Amino acid sequence: MALCRGDVSSAACTSCLWNAAGKIRAVCPNQKEAIGWYDECMLRYSNGSIFASMESRPLIYLSNGANATNPSAFNRQLGNLLRRLMSNASAGDSRRKFAADGPVAVTDFSSVYGLVECTPDLTGLECSNCIGGLISSIPQYSDNKIGATYVTPSCNLRYETYSFFNSDDGSLSPPSPPLSPPLPPASNHTSSRTTGKELLNLQS
Structure with missing residues (x-):
């Protein structure tokens, strides 16, 4: 694949x-x-x-070492952003289930960018469940961190305080009202061999 x-x-x-x-x-x-x-x-x-099989394990993650200066505001806006992206990506078709957006203001001086993607063979519900599992892992593995990447065989998620994706292909997600806060933390993760990215x- x-x-x-x-x-x-x-x-x-x-x-x-x-x-x-x-x-x-x-x-x-x-x-x-x-x-x-x-x-x-x-x-x-x-x-x-x-x-056509949603697989949420192994779960592998990399986190930025820096913490948000305003964790409450950062986590609130990050949760809103990622849940909106999850909804948009899961609404995709069999060719692409992808969504990205940013900058989303956290404070007057900081913003956050986010990206999520599922393998397009998943159903919309499977995609939503897969990304939702990644979102629920953030409080446990990357709490208050200003950037992180999470990957599984069926979906991936990344957020940063700088732009890291191409915003010129029409794939960016439209704004929507704030959504509910992040899910409670999940358990279990897998280590990986890492070399740069x-x-x-x-x-x-």
Whole structure:
């Protein structure tokens, strides 16, 4: 399964997938299944069926080391943003389930940007459940952090205080009223091999 981030160009998508394929072949030549997550794409293979099945494990995350200067305001606006993006992404079709938006003002001096994506083979409900699980993990693993990336085989989430996605492809989400606060924390996570913006999870 190959998935490129919903805002990247065809050329960037092709380049990312070629690099991912080479990396996976080099790192795990004899593995029955593997997943490689990169900044602009994900590549996965398995000896079992992986389509039309929502998988929320392994859950892998990376967090920015810095804390928000106003945690209450930051977490409130982040929760509103991510829930809106979850709703928009899950409303996508079988070609793309992706949403991104920002900047969303936190205070007069700071903003937050967010991005979520599901593999398009999921149903809308499965996509919503997958991203909702990532949102619920934030208080446990990245509480008050100004940036984080969460990935699973079926969906991913990222937020930062700077722009990190292409805002020129029409994929940005329209504004909507504030939504409810984040869900309570979830449990369990998986460690990963990390190299810059690469994440590899290997299974024998």
